[in-house]
Amino acid sequence: MKIDAKVYQNAERLHWAYRQGLVPGGQVRPLYLEGGQRFWYARRTGDDKEIILVDPAAGTREVVAEPPAAPGDFLEARSPDGRHVAFRRGHDLWIRSEDGQEGPLTTDGRQDYEYGTAPDVMKPTTIMRTLGIPDLPPAVAWSPDSARIVTHRTDQREVRETHWIEARPADGSEPALHTKRYPYPGDEQAPVAELVVLNAEDGTVVRAKSEPVNMPFFSPIQMRWLWWSQDGEAIYYLDQPRDYQTLRLNRLDPDTGEVTTIVAESGPTRVEPNQFLGAPPMVEVFGEEVLWYSQRDGWGHLYLYDAATGEPKNQVTSGEWAVREILRVDEQGRVVYFTASGLVEENPYRRSVCRVGLDGSGFAKVADDDLDHVVSLPDSGEYFVDSASTVITPPVITVRGWDGRVIVELERPDVSGLEALGRRAPQPFRVKAADGETDIYGVIHLPPDFDPARRYPVVDSPYPGPQTNRVSPAFDQGFFGYMSEQIAALGFVVVALDGRGTPGRGKAFHDESYGRLATAGFLEDHVAAFHQLAETRPWMDLDRGVAVFGMSGGGFATVRAMLDFPELYKVAVSICGSHDNQYYQQGVGEMYDGPGADYTESSNTEDAARLEGKLLLIHGGMDDNVSPQQTLRLVDRLLAADKDFELLIVPGADHLFIGYEHHMLRRLWDFLVRHHLGAEPPAGYRLTPAPLDMDLISGFFS
The missing domain is CATH 2.40.10 (Thrombin, subunit H)
Known part of the structure; x- marks a missing residue:
């Protein structure tokens, strides 16, 4: 059997649907003006974009020709009074006044021991090079009176280095070596932040009289773990030791550097x-x-x-x-x-x-209904922007007062464009976990031509957490939801769920993942769910087994499913999978598996010899989040066990496959169609490369 090209065309249209605004007003990202008295947002309709200006006090919403205020340089941090900006130059922080005069706030910064920067480990350096972005915004916080800045000196001097080889740089020159500080679980050295207060008026420097702050992923300023008091008399910050079993709220005196702990809490697992x-x-x-x-x-x-x-x-x-x-x-x-x-x-x-x-x-x-509410509000807190929806109910987006009344209705999206493409709303479900007691929840994506009298091959789309959910309770199912809809459009039933150990519920539910990263979000719950779902949905064809695909942590879970449950999972596509936790980010292993854990337990490479079924591994050669060595280590063990599999390394690709997304998606689709649907993809079909979507990119870096 050969798939008709129209099937791929329809799946590709779904791929473009969200990018091209087939759900006009499906999202509102407010950009606040004058402290929140007004805001504006961009509304995309097809290839066009409207600028909407909202005045909550007046209860008005109007289309304007241009954004009311140009965004500032995101590499600069403007003071509250607007008279100065702080920025990074080299390894130091500088300041520039409104008359153009500038000078250094620090002068002793140096490589791997610099001011106002995040740790390397989560810095998307490959994506930044692709987009021509020289740096991330400076990690600084201005005092309310615009007189002082709190920042940190980032110490990575003894942190492990990890390397990437760029096989063919964009200019076609010889292979290039790229290096960043990237620690592994159990390493002695980790990135830390030495807090410092800089006086923007007289150059005075006050250093915190405390141990540096553990910084496993991001700057504490960017994480909003550090902030000024409203009167500017104190700085508050949270910190944790590397066992993550204690959390402290500290007060830093900006005049003396003295630090006192206000509240502290400890526990046997993550706090x-x-x-x-x-x-x-x-x-x-x-x-x-x-x-x-x-x-x-x-x-x-x-x-x-x-x-x-x-x-x-x-x-x-x-x-x-x-x-x-x-x-x-x-x-x-x-x-x-x-x-x-x-x-x-x-x-x-x-x-x-x-x-x-x-x-x-x-x-x-405040809003007395059973919808899911996604909320944004200005610093003034005078109102909030509310997107209320469910998985099957498109959002109604409004400005509300704190008494719940609607001040302005912003958007009531029309989803007819999606429905015209055959997109079906995901079916929510609730089943029991493998323990037979715990309720777990998920969604099922159906093909456009779904007929309950037919039987359909089933695909699992996992993401194991433990730091986020796979399934959103909102209408917008996010990146992985979009991928699932596209694959469903090829003729599959795609299932996504959150097993035990994922966040959003009680402490015991989340703690199921503590010390159990190897369960990959409790894949045994996925197995239990499939059997329960098939009992009441005979159109789910489990006789041929289940296919599975995932990216990043989902890529790890994809291979883990094949290794641990070969009786169910028969076909898999693992994309940029974090297969060997021993050599992945330090913070992930130490925070979620616990200090001193045996990180080999959550390593697919250790169990590669157990692989059965059809497997495609895809990885970007310049992925500096999940290094390609994660996949290549797995490949080494698969070869040692003489296992058959397919491998695609995309030499210049980053973690998001910017510029290569169309090829990665087609290879994913083709593999599932051939090996799970039992059909041949349309000969010569190619997806259209995606142009850079700067709205999405700006959201990624905001």
């Missing part, structure tokens, strides 16, 4: 300010009080502390649900606003906007 890595920490300091997030009762809740004594005052939220993000603290009204998951019986991942008194009384939903 986190948010289960989602990179999400805002749920800690607020206001007046003489601290709001502190803790999972000490088994759920993520807020607690009120005395900022002067560090003593607890009362628990603010409680119940078998989890706080997800602090939105606003109304000090005068003694109320905190936040999002929470677990309040909707149908799906515990849906986020609700809530309020409660700081004494724990008066809990209520």
Whole structure:
């Protein structure tokens, strides 16, 4: 059987659908003006883009010809009064005034011991070279009065170096060596941040009188783990030792450098300010009080502390649900606003906007519905932008007041363009995990011509966390959701779910992953789910087994599925997989597997000889997030075991395959069609290369 080219064309149209604005207004990314009094956003419609200006106070929304304010240079950090910018030059920080005069704030920076920079390990250097981006924004925070800057000196001097060979640089010259500091789990040396306060007016330097801050992934300033008090009299920051079993809130005196600990909490596993890595920490300091997030009762809740004594005052939220993000603290009204998951019986991942008194009384939903709410708000906190949807319900995006009333409706997206391509809304489901007790949730993507009387080959699309979810409770299913829709359009049923150990629920559920990275997001739960789903969905053809594909951590899970459950998983495409945790990022192994773990347990290379079935490995040769050596180490062991497999190394490709995405996708589609659908792809079919989408790129770097 040969696949008709129209099938590939339809899948490709779905690939382009989100890029080309077939869901106009599906997302709103507000850019706030004048402290949030107004904001604007770009609305894409086909090849065109509209600029929408919103004035919440006036209740207006209008189309304007140009953005109301040009964005500043993202490599500069402007002071609150707008009179100065801080920027990096060489290894030091500099300042420039509005009249153009500039000078250094530091002069002793040097290679691998420099000011205002993030650690190398998560810096997307290959993508930056591709896009011509010379650096990331400086890691600095201005004081409210624009007089001082807090930053850090990043020390990577003794951190392990990892190397990449660029086989053919863009100019066609000889192979080039690229090196970055990239530590592995268990290494003695790790990147650290030495906190320092710089006076922008007189050049005074005050260094924190404390140990440097552990910095496994990003700058604490970029992670919002460090901030100024509202009056500028103190700097607050969170820090953790490398075992991640203690979290401390510290106060840094910007005049003296003295550091005192206000609140500290320890536990037998990870102690986190948010289960989602990179999400805002749920800690607020206001007046003489601290709001502190803790999972000490088994759920993520807020607690009120005395900022002067560090003593607890009362628990603010409680119940078998989890706080997800602090939105606003109304000090005068003694109320905190936040999002929470677990309040909707149908799906515990849906986020609700809530309020409660700081004494724990008066809990209520601000938006009293069962939708999932994605929220953005300005620094002023006078209102919030709310995108309310479900997996099957397109979003309604509004500006709301804190009483829940709609001030301005922004978007009510038309999804008819997607439906015209045959896109079917994912089917949500709930089944039992492999333990037979725990509820787990996911979605099923169906082919455009779905007929329940037919039987369809089934594909699994895993991402194991433990730092994020695979399935979103919102209409927008994100990058992996888009890939799943495209593959479903080829004639497959594609399943995605979150097994035990992933975030967004209770502490015990998340802790299932602690010390168990080898389970790859509890693949045994995936196996259990497939058998339960097939009992009531006879159109899921498990007789031919299940195919599986994934990227990055999902690439690791893809191969792990083939190794651990060969009776079910028969075909696999692993893309840029982190196959050998011994030689992957230090922070991932030490945070999620625990200190001193046997990292070989979460290494696919150790078990490569057990491979059965059809496997395609794809990796970018210049992937500096998950190094190509991760795949090549696996290849070495597969060859040693004389296993058959296919390998595609894309020499110049980064972790996102920018410029090569069309080829990577076609090879993924072709492999699944040949080996799982049992058909031949359309001869000579080629996907159209994607132009650089600067909206997506700017979101990636923001």
